[in-house]
Amino acid sequence: MAVQTYDYLLRDKHGKDYRDLAVYRAAGGYKAVLKAHQMGGEAIINEVKAASIRGRGGAGFPAGVKWGFVPKDTNKPKYLVVNADEGEPGTFKDNYFLSHDPHRLIEGCIITSMALDIHTAYIYVRGEFKRQIETVDKAIADAHKAGILGKNVLGTGYQLEVYTHSGAGAYICGEETALLESLEGKPGQPRLKPPFPAVVGAFGCPTLVNNVETIASVPVVIEHGGEWFHKLGVERDGGSRLIGISGHVKKPGLYEIGVGANMREVIYELAGGILEDRPLKAVIPGGSSCAVMTPEQIDAPMTLDGIRDAGSSFGTGGIIVMAEGTCMVKALQRLSHFYAHESCGQCTPCREGTGWMARIIDDIEAGRARQEDLDTLLEVADQIGGNTICALGDAASIPVQSFLQKFRAEFQAHIDHGGCPIEGPMPRGTRP
Numbered sequence: 001m002a003v004q005t006y007d008y009l010l011r012d013k014h015g016k017d018y019r020d021l022a023v024y025r026a027a028g029g030y031k032a033v034l035k036a037h038q039m040g041g042e043a044i045i046n047e048v049k050a051a052s053i054r055g056r057g058g059a060g061f062p063a064g065v066k067w068g069f070v071p072k073d074t075n076k077p078k079y080l081v082v083n084a085d086e087g088e089p090g091t092f093k094d095n096y097f098l099s100h101d102p103h104r105l106i107e108g109c110i111i112t113s114m115a116l117d118i119h120t121a122y123i124y125v126r127g128e129f130k131r132q133i134e135t136v137d138k139a140i141a142d143a144h145k146a147g148i149l150g151k152n153v154l155g156t157g158y159q160l161e162v163y164t165h166s167g168a169g170a171y172i173c174g175e176e177t178a179l180l181e182s183l184e185g186k187p188g189q190p191r192l193k194p195p196f197p198a199v200v201g202a203f204g205c206p207t208l209v210n211n212v213e214t215i216a217s218v219p220v221v222i223e224h225g226g227e228w229f230h231k232l233g234v235e236r237d238g239g240s241r242l243i244g245i246s247g248h249v250k251k252p253g254l255y256e257i258g259v260g261a262n263m264r265e266v267i268y269e270l271a272g273g274i275l276e277d278r279p280l281k282a283v284i285p286g287g288s289s290c291a292v293m294t295p296e297q298i299d300a301p302m303t304l305d306g307i308r309d310a311g312s313s314f315g316t317g318g319i320i321v322m323a324e325g326t327c328m329v330k331a332l333q334r335l336s337h338f339y340a341h342e343s344c345g346q347c348t349p350c351r352e353g354t355g356w357m358a359r360i361i362d363d364i365e366a367g368r369a370r371q372e373d374l375d376t377l378l379e380v381a382d383q384i385g386g387n388t389i390c391a392l393g394d395a396a397s398i399p400v401q402s403f404l405q406k407f408r409a410e411f412q413a414h415i416d417h418g419g420c421p422i423e424g425p426m427p428r429g430t431r432p
């Protein structure tokens with residue numbers, strides 16, 4: 001069965017420049033704001049609950065439920081913080097909204113703020129996204145000039161200011177509490193939870209933190225209805241979502257699919273199958289912190305529960321495909337150096353352990369490792385996971401644990417061979 005794709009969120013095939021406010025409005029843009037204003041806060045939240053959207057930033061927490069945690073009666077200001085850090089390797093979906101459809105995100109900010117009586121929203125953008133920040137800033141300025149933001153949003157009397165805030169390029173600042181620290185001007189180091197940001201967030205005030213795609217989906221939910229959006233997906237995981245496929249496939253890129261499509265079909269039909277028609281060797285299903293999967297595991301529905309039952313996690317929906325011929329030690333080496341570089345250093349197991357793991361993998365790849373290093377590697381990974389303030393520790397250990405579990409023979413062969421035994425070139429056009 002062909003995989004159904006949609007263009008509710010991913011509108012790149014329309015041939016229109018939605019960054020232009022006039023083009024955005026001509027396509028019905030900002031009409032959902034007026035509808036939402038008439039509905040009122042409670043009804044908007046109920047619609048988002050009916051849509052059954054699970055957060056698109058990786059953890060998959062139900063959006064409507066999280067919105068419900070933001071206190072209604074408080075004398076403190078409340079904030080909306082949009083997480084546009086997008087640092088997870090293999091993930092490149094939020095970039096689409098920031099670069100090509102920024103008004104969709106702003107419209108989502110307005111409706112979300114109206115739902116929760118918020119009057120200040122921050123879009124926290126990763127430092128490397130300089131051009132994207134310019135694009136979003138221009139869209140904010142255009143919206144302001146047109147009376148869509150500011151003291152009287154579209155004549156409704158509602159007041160909202162939206163600001164971008166640039167990170168400095170640290171992956172850890174995608175973790176929501178490190179992000180809040182960074183937004184407050186401090187080093188990006190995660191906070192202990194609880195309290196959760198919904199109760200004590202930015203500047204000590206209740207703060208809703210949601211991913212770009214989660215917020216950009218809100219106008220679609222309000223325009224078409226929560227139940228309608230829900231039905232694009234499955235029971236516990238509603239809607240359509242963007243997935244990015246990279247690696248050794250014939251048609252890498254961004255696709256919008258209904259939650260629940262089969263992963264094998266997505267790889268072989270949507271993404272055109274494996275380069276040079278090689279056999280598939282491994283798949284990382286949702287950004288680099290998810291457990292690696294083998295070809296036998298990919299007949300799974302792409303839902304948070306479906307991929308979890310298959311032994312990994314859906315994460316951000318960034319699928320990394322590896323063909324036969326890929327050296328799994330080298331692949332893990334790349335990932336481990338990333339996590340060692342990005343550890344914020346606050347927790348000892350992560351600060352010391354991520355570098356230790358990377359050095360052992362360097363030794364394995366270079367043929368310098370001793371037999372006992374394999375067990376040490378696994379032991380270090382096991383000691384990091386679950387023993388840190390934030391999930392970066394888990395993100396660093398899960399690849400090590402899963403690569404060793406699924407491809408241990410290949411690690412052993414590196415030790416026995418005194419180097420990499422994988423022969424032959426990588427598929428054309430890809431780097432080893």
Ligand SMILES: Cc1cc2nc3c(=O)[nH]c(=O)nc-3n(C[C@H](O)[C@H](O)[C@H](O)COP(=O)(O)O)c2cc1C
Binds near residue numbers: 084391
């Ligand atoms: C190390 C680390 C990095 C993260 N990076 C991001 C990120 O770049 N973007 C994002 O939306 N969420 C990221 N998250 C998840 C956030 O902490 C948070 O769950 C998310 O922003 C909530 O939004 P959602 O409920 O809409 O998914 C990261 C988490 C961790 C532990």
